[in-house]
Amino acid sequence: MSFLPAVDRAAFAVAFADRLRQHGVAVELTATQDFVRALVAVPPVSRTALYWSARVTLVRRRPDLTRFDEVFGAVFGEALLSLDPNARRDGARSGPRGGDARSPAPGEPYDVSGASGDRRGLPWVTLPPVVADADRRDDVELAVPQRLPSDLAGVLNTPFEQLDAVQAQLLGRWLERALREWPVRRSRRFAVRPGGPRVAIRETAAQARRTGWDPVHLVRTGPVRRPRRVVVLCDVSRSMEAQARAYLHLMRALALTTHAEVFAFATSLTRLTTTLGNRSTEAALEEATERVADRFGGTRIAHCLSTLLASHHGGTVRGAVVLIGSDGWDGDPPERLAAAMARLRRRAHLVVWLNPRAATPGFVPRTTTMAAALPYVDLLLPADTFGDLLRVPGEVARHVRRR
Template sequence: MTSAGPLLPAVDRAAFAVAFAARLRERGVAVGLTATQDFVRALVAVPPLSRTALYWAARVTLVRRQPDLPRFDEVFDAVFGEALLSVDPHARRGGDRPAPHGGDARTQAPVDPYDVSDATGDRRGLPWVTLPPVVAQRDHRDDVALSVPDRLPSDLAGALDTPFEQLGAMEAQLLGRWLERALREWPTRRSRRYAVRPGGPRVAIRETAARARRTGWDPVHLVRTGPVARPRRVVVLCDVSRSMQAQAMAYLHLMRALALTTHAEVFAFATSLTRLTTALAHRSAQEALDEATERVADRFGGTRIAHCLSTLLGSHHGGTVRGAVVLIGSDGWDGDPPERLAVAMARLRRRAHTVIWLNPRAGVPGFVPRTTTMAAALPYVDLLLPADSFGALLRVPGEVARHARRS
């Protein structure tokens, strides 16, 4: 996932760019954070297939002043001593430099990029394998541990559309954090409160009179107000049965993201219903997921969707569904009769504003809901969306907003 191309196999682009920029700063080249970010984006947009391409990508993005070119060439030549493109300005105009020892550059054996030494013979290592600076100074005592800063993967965009069952625990945790930051926009509703807003339908008498004091009590400027938009309440019900074992942890990340950003009510269900709103609202993501996992005692078992929906609607939490956007994350396998699920979905549809069914199987090309459970629930569902990857979960708010505008 972090490979930058055949030239830099299995290389973290961010770590490589930061280390190379630090090497340039040591030689007096002014490299800022924006230039480093541009270098990373250049490596992502056009992965370098040769050292010549890497040289020009680094030079165009990292060097901003003409006097810094000689020092940049020195650093690049020290790191890539056997680069096909010489650091001699005349060689850059004339082509590739001759191969060492009088041989042909095109017939030379490939050089190991990790075996580089400078002119003095000091083996310094390439930037992507150079160890980060140690934060804590080492003491002579044996019980003092070194603290080394963590370096996380820089490219998570490629894992957005990866199915949940193919993601590791670390990737799922990082994408869960990304999901918490990305789900900031959600459909809103018109509240009864009014606030000052240009072009509003009402005239604010008090604010208009206060402004008229400056113009001899003549209301030259009318202050208008409009209704305040409030985020619509969200209720999430996620299936954690055995058939949803691969998607259960990702759906817990979705419930935590919605609980933190939209003040949603979240529930997990298998054979019974479990409220997880307070557990997933914990500041620590790992502790929140651990506590939620402990609370769900019937996970990875059977499924009773109709029974769990009836339990929610009959409890004191059933009022939270009124006027809310209800997300049901399940593959549709249910142990209850389809007639009972149809009755529960009809009750839910009368209370909720929008009912959305997130099905991980819906992302498969040619998907058709053939199970009796999904056939009984679909007449009461506004949107059936695929939810087999984190990228699909990120597209849910946009689909809900477009549906709200259409209706």
């Protein structure tokens, strides 16, 4: 059974360390943290156990032992002086810190009261000091405040059009830290790996030098796995105005974590890989917005895909995971989009379409352009909230494993 049941350990440790500092014991922040960890690792079952946990972690100088015993005794009743007779030597006594502080005479007890002069021990929670009397009103009903989730967790599944600029920026930073899982591919390089399919001749021979050139231990190697290349194309036309900024956050997160090639398109294609790689999120998004001159205009998905495949960046699509973020509205003919998607599908390893309309219950692609592109899409995912964007890497990884 714990000696301090239902006690905030951190608040207790901070309050006790503050009381020790008030009476001349040098307690560092690291020592306070060690005391909290000691209380968590070994909960004290008695006053003696608490005494030793506090003394071992909080007292770093021998002259402070006497003052520590005095403060501990005043807080918890009887001082446990008999536990360590060596600490009661007169040579271990030292005066409190400060120029005008008076050292007590031999045999005189220390004043271990708190800053306010009380001797009631320690507070179990950290509370702000009272600066004025509160107005007592009998007609006001007091209630315990309800614990609510954080602001970010509360708006994680909120549609993009209902988020303000500050919330979108905070969720964008969260997205950059969360996108760590991504599909990998097998490279041509091999590295030492336990249980690998091949035997490394050079490393095995080096190990055999220690056993009389008898290869007792076989060193094995396996193929090196590397993250698969990612190519992102996001629609910034007028129909995607509410989702454009959130998709820019997705593009920046992928560019920073997976070294992806990112493009924005409306009526023309704009490469934003170097722009979104800026260290400052605000500067990167502002520069990207300035570079996309045709934003919030018409849409030509087929033309932009053909431009990408015909450019010198078309080789980046080969063997890559291609993410297309668009609602499917296109000004080009459906057959032209189908031809461009067929070429893209032959080069890419996986084609994923992120459609904000797909989150609607009973979604059916009714536009002719979206219907023409679907036969060449491996995975159609909803992307109407930041929660949907966070689930994209996991869905892609599961689909790759099933293949």
